[in-house]
Amino acid sequence: MALTKADFSERLFDELGLNKREAKDMVEFFFEEMKGSLEKGEQVKISGFGKFELRDKNSRPGRNPKTGEEIPITARRVVTFRSGQKLKARVEAYVGSK
Amino acid sequence: MTKSELIEALARQQPHLALRDVELAVKCIIEQMNHALATGERIEIRGFGSFSLHHREPRIGRNPKTGESVSLPSKHVPHFKPGKELRDRVDAAREKCKIMD
Numbered sequence: 001m002a003l004t005k006a007d008f009s010e011r012l013f014d015e016l017g018l019n020k021r022e023a024k025d026m027v028e029f030f031f032e033e034m035k036g037s038l039e040k041g042e043q044v045k046i047s048g049f050g051k052f053e054l055r056d057k058n059s060r061p062g063r064n065p066k067t068g069e070e071i072p073i074t075a076r077r078v079v080t081f082r083s084g085q086k087l088k089a090r091v092e093a094y095v096g097s098k
Numbered sequence: 099m100t101k102s103e104l105i106e107a108l109a110r111q112q113p114h115l116a117l118r119d120v121e122l123a124v125k126c127i128i129e130q131m132n133h134a135l136a137t138g139e140r141i142e143i144r145g146f147g148s149f150s151l152h153h154r155e156p157r158i159g160r161n162p163k164t165g166e167s168v169s170l171p172s173k174h175v176p177h178f179k180p181g182k183e184l185r186d187r188v189d190a191a192r193e194k195c196k197i198m199d
Binding site: 005022026031041046052086 | 114119123145198
């Protein structure tokens with residue numbers, strides 16, 4: 001099961017005693033604030049988690065992997081995420097369920 | 099934007115909450131995300147994106163300074179896939195603003 005916005009707000013309700021409305025709003029604002037910042041061209045650095053960076057990509061030739069047809073990929077701005085040291089270390093320690 | 103700037107912005111938007119509570123809320127959300135990924139659980143935030151783990155096979159690496167080879171065990175790394183809304187909004191702003199630090 002994936003972690004969703006509902007899980008975050010439930011935790012804020014249980015642990016911090018925010019009411020349901022406040023908890024839901026907090027989670028919405030949290031992600032909206034980060035989207036707004038990235039939309040303004042401003043990168044987001046959350047210490048203890050990671051960094052959301054922006055990159056401008058030039059257009060380049062691409063291909064439809066199914067048909068092999070050549071289609072140009074347009075220039076675009078993309079968001080990339082680089083996890084911080086702490087998160088990286090914690091995730092590396094995860095061996096998986098296999 | 100840094101974590102403390104995010105906390106300030108959230109506090110301005112929710113003036114009925116104590117700054118301390120906003121701080122705790124932000125820490126709580128971040129710790130939940132870290133914990134989920136550390137235990138191999140995906141995170142799915144509609145409109146923002148999803149986080150998951152990618153597996154890296156073991157490999158022989160090299161110390162770039164000494165050239166000495168080191169064997170690196172298999173591991174997992176966090177991966178973020180931006181959601182459609184975030185992708186579209188960021189791309190739409192490309193012509194209007196430069197990337198700031």
